[in-house]
Amino acid sequence: MSQVETFEFQAEAQQLLQLMIHSIYSNKDVFLRELVSNASDALDKLRLESLVDKELDADTSDLHVELVADRDQHTLTVRDNGIGMTREQVIELIGTIARSGTAEFVDRWRQAKHDGTAELIGKFGIGFYSSFMVADRVVLVTRRAGQSEGTRWESTGSDTYQLSTVPDAAPGTAVTLHLKPADEDNHLFDYADPAVLRRIVKRYSDFIAWPIRMAAPEAAQSETLNSMKALWSRSAAEIKPEEYTEFYRHVSHDWTDPLETIHLRAEGALEFDALLFLPASAPYDLHMRGARRGVQLYIKRVFIMDDCEALLPEYLRFVKGVVDSADLSLNVSREILQQDRQIQTIRRRLVKKVLGTLKDMLAKDPQRYAAFWREFGQAVKEGLVNDPDNRAAILDVVQLASTHDLDQPTTLRAYVERMKPGQTEIFHLVGEQRGTLENSPHLEAFAANGVEVLLLHDPVDAMWVDMVGDFDGKPFTSASRGEVDLKAEHEQPPAVEEYAELLSWMGGRLADRVKEVRLSSRLTTSAACLVTDTLDASPALEKLYRAMGQDLPAAKRILELNAQHPLVDKLRAAHGERGDDDGLAETAEFLHAMAVLAEGGELDDPAGFTRRLADRLSRTL
Ligand SMILES: Nc1ncnc2c1ncn2[C@@H]1O[C@H](COP(=O)(O)OP(=O)(O)OP(=O)(O)O)[C@@H](O)[C@H]1O
Numbered sequence: 001m002s003q004v005e006t007f008e009f010q011a012e013a014q015q016l017l018q019l020m021i022h023s024i025y026s027n028k029d030v031f032l033r034e035l036v037s038n039a040s041d042a043l044d045k046l047r048l049e050s051l052v053d054k055e056l057d058a059d060t061s062d063l064h065v066e067l068v069a070d071r072d073q074h075t076l077t078v079r080d081n082g083i084g085m086t087r088e089q090v091i092e093l094i095g096t097i098a099r100s101g102t103a104e105f106v107d108r109w110r111q112a113k114h115d116g117t118a119e120l121i122g123k124f125g126i127g128f129y130s131s132f133m134v135a136d137r138v139v140l141v142t143r144r145a146g147q148s149e150g151t152r153w154e155s156t157g158s159d160t161y162q163l164s165t166v167p168d169a170a171p172g173t174a175v176t177l178h179l180k181p182a183d184e185d186n187h188l189f190d191y192a193d194p195a196v197l198r199r200i201v202k203r204y205s206d207f208i209a210w211p212i213r214m215a216a217p218e219a220a221q222s223e224t225l226n227s228m229k230a231l232w233s234r235s236a237a238e239i240k241p242e243e244y245t246e247f248y249r250h251v252s253h254d255w256t257d258p259l260e261t262i263h264l265r266a267e268g269a270l271e272f273d274a275l276l277f278l279p280a281s282a283p284y285d286l287h288m289r290g291a292r293r294g295v296q297l298y299i300k301r302v303f304i305m306d307d308c309e310a311l312l313p314e315y316l317r318f319v320k321g322v323v324d325s326a327d328l329s330l331n332v333s334r335e336i337l338q339q340d341r342q343i344q345t346i347r348r349r350l351v352k353k354v355l356g357t358l359k360d361m362l363a364k365d366p367q368r369y370a371a372f373w374r375e376f377g378q379a380v381k382e383g384l385v386n387d388p389d390n391r392a393a394i395l396d397v398v399q400l401a402s403t404h405d406l407d408q409p410t411t412l413r414a415y416v417e418r419m420k421p422g423q424t425e426i427f428h429l430v431g432e433q434r435g436t437l438e439n440s441p442h443l444e445a446f447a448a449n450g451v452e453v454l455l456l457h458d459p460v461d462a463m464w465v466d467m468v469g470d471f472d473g474k475p476f477t478s479a480s481r482g483e484v485d486l487k488a489e490h491e492q493p494p495a496v497e498e499y500a501e502l503l504s505w506m507g508g509r510l511a512d513r514v515k516e517v518r519l520s521s522r523l524t525t526s527a528a529c530l531v532t533d534t535l536d537a538s539p540a541l542e543k544l545y546r547a548m549g550q551d552l553p554a555a556k557r558i559l560e561l562n563a564q565h566p567l568v569d570k571l572r573a574a575h576g577e578r579g580d581d582d583g584l585a586e587t588a589e590f591l592h593a594m595a596v597l598a599e600g601g602e603l604d605d606p607a608g609f610t611r612r613l614a615d616r617l618s619r620t621l
Pocket residue numbers: 034038039042080082083084085093094124125126127128129172173253
């Protein structure tokens with residue numbers, strides 16, 4: 001054997017390994033599912049690569065996974081004759097946490113001092129490292145298809161691993177676990193016992209498309225442990241819920257149960273099977289750029305690719321599963337797929353099916369739907385912007401916070417049913433913080449008149465609400481834009497003439513910041529608020545565009561004053577007596593600053609504001 005070199009695991013990989021070794025995760029059997037899953041992926045990859053690259057020197061005549069249990073040595077080997085890994089790949093894939101964002105996530109998780117690993121494990125698959133739940137030493141020997149030499153990797157799961165070159169390695173990958181002693185109280189079984197292995201494979205890996213064989217010491221022939229039936233091609237009536245769950249875990253690398261299973265079999269002109277899942281909780285990278293998305297694509301049971309983006313729009317990126325089409329060419333590439341008419345038709349069907357499933361869930365099980373919405377609602381709302389064809393179906397399943405009941409989000413349908421006689425618009429208020437919205441001065445007259453307002457505080461809300469226009473013929477109208485006309489009975493007509501001079505003087509004084517100063521019909525208790533002119537973009541939308549790197553010039557707002565407020569009334573009287581002086585100008589500035597703060601905005605000169613306010617207050621004492 002060649003020289004042995006020692007390497008250090010990447011720091012985050014070490015942390016993850018420690019979590020595995022000291023795992024309190026009770027179900028240790030799942031290590032085998034992870035290893036078989038990796039082996040099955042490696043077989044898929046080799047078959048695909050040999051189809052694409054006719055020159056590849058690889059034998060694909062008997063692709064399979066093999067379990068070799070040695071009770072005397074107390075070892076278990078999981079072997080595949082799949083694609084294998086090069087030395088560099090072993091270092092990259094096994095020595096580090098390769099997937100972007102995962103390392104950062106583990107770090108943040110540790111810093112937040114979360115205890116327990118079950119939840120962490122649920123956030124993303126641990127894969128190969130789960131071997132260290134059951135073994136105190138792991139040896140991996142692998143040879144990449146087309147290469148002449150193999151690589152041996154060995155580790156006890158501490159800080160380092162050893163690498164060496166193996167000239168005569170068999171093609172594919174063999175992982176040998178030096179098993180920890182069985183400790184059934186701790187759910188650690190004898191994984192060199194064929195009966196235990198049979199049970200685990202049947203339970204977790206039955207649907208794997210490749211044979212999983214076990215050499216039977218007493219018999220000449222090895223036995224195949226799994227039925228190998230592609231789950232999606234079986235009829236839904238004969239599939240047990242556990243089978244769906246295990247399949248979900250296999251495709252999603254999630255260790256929890258799916259929230260919903262969608263099994264679709266399309267027949268006729270375009271034939272395809274789809275088995276889709278809605279996860280119970282969002283992955284940590286749901287809102288990160290470049291996160292993995294899409295489902296697996298199979299063509300006539302042959303695995304073609306993971307993360308096939310062309311099959312589902314980005315706003316449904318959390319959907320996991322498999323699509324198997326009967327009619328595509330095996331030579332497809334990602335670029336071709338985007339253009340392919342059949343793929344587009346399948347995609348349309350899948351989107352309709354997913355949105356239809358959401359609608360049913362909302363009607364039949366609102367509580368479960370609420371859990372779904374908490375996790376994925378923000379992503380679904382992106383569809384209102386990006387998928388105009390399905391806008392109506394998305395609007396049907398949207399849940400929004402509302403002043404009607406601050407603890408329970410509402411559907412738009414329920415809002416419309418509660419609209420007051422004569423109310424023709426759906427009112428909403430967009431902002432960044434839910435709390436700021438709830439207390440916003442813009443809501444005062446709405447509250448006084450019992451008119452419900454939707455509180456939209458997700459970044460994407462600012463975008464869709466302007467784009468969508470209406471629901472059920474009722475336009476979306478911002479509570480902080482243009483004039484409001486609530487036709488309140490108690491309201492006194494604003495004393496426009498009395499205020500004309502004050503308004504025009506203040507308009508001049510604040511001209512660099514506001515378009516106009518006018519009397520408000522939306523305030524009952526606050527002195528002032530800022531509103532957006534009818535055709536201007538809301539500040540939330542401006543901010544969103546800026547965050548996306550598009551510089552939208554800031555539109556000036558309109559300052560509205562409450563004529564019933566003593567401060568405004570006294571300012572009018574003082575201005576009538578004294579005209580323009582510095583003290584009054586400062587009060588005008590204060591009114592503007594208060595309006596900015598009340599809607600959660602930022603002052604241009606917060607330090608100057610507090611200095612002037614402190615001066616003022618000290619004079620009142
Ligand atoms: N038997 C194998 N044959 C070839 N490559 C493998 C094998 N086992 C693991 N790998 C490579 O190592 C990578 C890391 O494996 P690991 O099980 O840690 O994570 P994963 O399967 O990618 O995802 P997850 O962590 O979500 O399970 C795999 O993506 C694959 O590229």
